[in-house]
Amino acid sequence: MSITSEEVNYLIYRYLFESGFVHTSFTFQNESHIHKSEYKNANVEPGALIRVLQKGLQYMDVEAHLNEDGSQTDCNVPLTLIGPHRCDILAEDGTNEVIDRSVPATKREDGFKKERDVREKDAAKRGKTDKDRRRGRVISQADGMKEDQQRATSASPNPTPSISSKSQRKRTREDAAIDRMDVDDSGSVGGADIEINITETNSINGSDKLIPGGESAIEEGQRKLALKNVQNAAVIGPENLTVLEGHEHEVFSCSWNPVLPYMVASGSADGTARLWQVPATSGGAVGPPIVLNHLPSLAETKDVTALDWNPAGTLLATGSYDGQARIWTPRGELRWVMSQHRGPVFSVKWNPAGTSIVSGSADNTTIVWDAETGNVQQQFEFHSLAILDVDWMDDRTFASCSSDKMVQVCQFGQNNPVKTWTMHEDEVNAVRWDPTKKYLASCSDDGTAKIWSMSSDKPIHDLRGHRSQIYTLQWAPTTFAVKPDASLSSNGYHGDTPKAVPILATASFDATIRLWDAEHGTCLRVLSGHTEAVYSITFSPDSKYLASGGFDNTLNLWNTEDGALTRAHKGAAGIFEVHFNTSGDKLAACTSNMQLIVVDIKSL
Numbered sequence: 001m002s003i004t005s006e007e008v009n010y011l012i013y014r015y016l017f018e019s020g021f022v023h024t025s026f027t028f029q030n031e032s033h034i035h036k037s038e039y040k041n042a043n044v045e046p047g048a049l050i051r052v053l054q055k056g057l058q059y060m061d062v063e064a065h066l067n068e069d070g071s072q073t074d075c076n077v078p079l080t081l082i083g084p085h086r087c088d089i090l091a092e093d094g095t096n097e098v099i100d101r102s103v104p105a106t107k108r109e110d111g112f113k114k115e116r117d118v119r120e121k122d123a124a125k126r127g128k129t130d131k132d133r134r135r136g137r138v139i140s141q142a143d144g145m146k147e148d149q150q151r152a153t154s155a156s157p158n159p160t161p162s163i164s165s166k167s168q169r170k171r172t173r174e175d176a177a178i179d180r181m182d183v184d185d186s187g188s189v190g191g192a193d194i195e196i197n198i199t200e201t202n203s204i205n206g207s208d209k210l211i212p213g214g215e216s217a218i219e220e221g222q223r224k225l226a227l228k229n230v231q232n233a234a235v236i237g238p239e240n241l242t243v244l245e246g247h248e249h250e251v252f253s254c255s256w257n258p259v260l261p262y263m264v265a266s267g268s269a270d271g272t273a274r275l276w277q278v279p280a281t282s283g284g285a286v287g288p289p290i291v292l293n294h295l296p297s298l299a300e301t302k303d304v305t306a307l308d309w310n311p312a313g314t315l316l317a318t319g320s321y322d323g324q325a326r327i328w329t330p331r332g333e334l335r336w337v338m339s340q341h342r343g344p345v346f347s348v349k350w351n352p353a354g355t356s357i358v359s360g361s362a363d364n365t366t367i368v369w370d371a372e373t374g375n376v377q378q379q380f381e382f383h384s385l386a387i388l389d390v391d392w393m394d395d396r397t398f399a400s401c402s403s404d405k406m407v408q409v410c411q412f413g414q415n416n417p418v419k420t421w422t423m424h425e426d427e428v429n430a431v432r433w434d435p436t437k438k439y440l441a442s443c444s445d446d447g448t449a450k451i452w453s454m455s456s457d458k459p460i461h462d463l464r465g466h467r468s469q470i471y472t473l474q475w476a477p478t479t480f481a482v483k484p485d486a487s488l489s490s491n492g493y494h495g496d497t498p499k500a501v502p503i504l505a506t507a508s509f510d511a512t513i514r515l516w517d518a519e520h521g522t523c524l525r526v527l528s529g530h531t532e533a534v535y536s537i538t539f540s541p542d543s544k545y546l547a548s549g550g551f552d553n554t555l556n557l558w559n560t561e562d563g564a565l566t567r568a569h570k571g572a573a574g575i576f577e578v579h580f581n582t583s584g585d586k587l588a589a590c591t592s593n594m595q596l597i598v599v600d601i602k603s604l
Helices: 005-018 022-032 048-065 105-126 143-155 216-232 486-491
Strands: 086-090 096-100 194-197 241-245 251-256 263-268 272-277 290-293 304-309 316-320 324-328 334-339 345-350 356-361 366-370 376-380 387-392 397-402 407-411 419-421 428-433 440-444 449-452 461-463 470-475 480-483 499-501 503-508 512-517 522-528 534-539 545-550 554-559 565-570 575-580 586-591 595-600
Touching: 005 022, 005 048, 216 522, 216 565, 251 304, 251 575, 251 586, 251 595, 263 304, 263 586, 263 595, 272 304, 272 316, 304 345, 316 345, 324 345, 324 356, 345 387, 356 387, 356 397, 366 397, 387 428, 397 428, 407 440, 428 470, 440 470, 449 503, 461 512, 470 534, 503 534, 512 534, 512 545, 545 575, 545 586, 554 575, 554 586, 554 595
Parallel strands: 194 480, 534 575
Antiparallel strands: 086 096, 241 595, 251 263, 263 272, 272 290, 304 316, 316 324, 324 334, 345 356, 356 366, 366 376, 387 397, 397 407, 407 419, 428 440, 440 449, 449 461, 470 503, 480 499, 503 512, 512 522, 534 545, 545 554, 554 565, 575 586, 586 595
16 A cells, blocks of 8 residues: 555645635645646545545544553544544543543553542542433433432332433433424424313323422322323224334434435434335335444444434434534435534534534534535534533524523524523423424423523523423424413413414423413423333424324324324334424334334324
């Protein structure tokens, strides 16, 4: 193998020219005499220099993490071209250990032992746990869940499982990532309204406030109601399902192409995303998926944590635990690798115009990327802990939420947040703008959801009622026509005429889903059909149905008009994410047993 200076110069020239540095590339061409080289007319694919550097980084990654005894070091810090590499790994005792890979291994081990002793003493003083790692591996076999259950047992004689940290929850978005099922990117609130009476026929009696401890009677009643509702629901059978297999680990996230209604992307802990072409009817043949291989990582946590299609359906953005965001074509071609974050990427979202991508990371920052070039447009460093979710308001303005309990609204080009909200009392798990972009909803481990307006520094509604952490939330794509109830006239309902209102759904670790009138802050329904935490919810495009999935292995389909549980599927594994396609005739569900399940709604 040999490399000549002429080859290197030509690749540099092509990189400069392709990047738009016209004058620089012209000067470099003349000074390096490329125009006289034998390679002057060489047929080189665009981005050749970047691909060579990426492969070089891959080799350097192996070299940096291969120990003298042949073992490999699990490291979560991305390797960079510039500067020494320092590994930040999670030790067996739960502390984070930093290894300078620019130091020889023998000296490194001696220094590492001293540093570890100091960190152990410091951690003992501060009682530091490792909640900062947040979203990344669902401990479905779970030592973490066992510990939580033991803690819950000491607090209550008949507890339900309590999962306190997202790092011990799903991904195991427990350190990996997902909530994301955007319902409708069009921003339209048109379509047929749903008519709904204000009742709670699927709820049980009891206080709507969080009650620390002593909840066993309420929870047991909720559990019995959920089991009864599931038993009364029609079954989603094998004849209604298409099971997509091929992933080698848990499938954390899925996203339907907004233009090609039967193309769905899935992201997994195996370090790949896959593009599937689903048959129009259940039972049809499924071809092999297009596999999007992310760069190999020696770390165990190489999860693809987030997926999002651009509005035109021509590009897919992915976020990964390796700290990089990537852009792919529907043919599986890697367009850009975007490397600026210093920690796992938990969320990626396209702006409405499809010109920019915002990513949120465990490095406490958000970055807006130019989708055309893959370059950083602006990095925002306003949060003090991991970013758990992001969502665009318009083409230049987005919201972010964090483990630091804050919600912030940032605008491209501004050096300070345009809005900061600090009313949550625990980690904020998700944020979503409503279809009109008038309201922003957030949900938190403090058991509340809040609705915000840019015109106010305080929430316009503080939604309370869930008895545990709220993990995710979704706006209905269309408004609901709500029939007033006499007992609620003080909340703004008058007369007998139904009123069209925006609807917000929240899903909680108390195993319930709640539908809220977002205009008046009123709970319209409590949906009980799960016996364990509900991880994901999604509305159908016409808002007539709501699907939910949880770690009780159950996929439920609800009628939003009357709150009835119409269909249920009891699977063999926990469900991390559910997502309707844009035509509403397909429902995808990601599972912990390496499958992507697709329900044919028309066959039900």
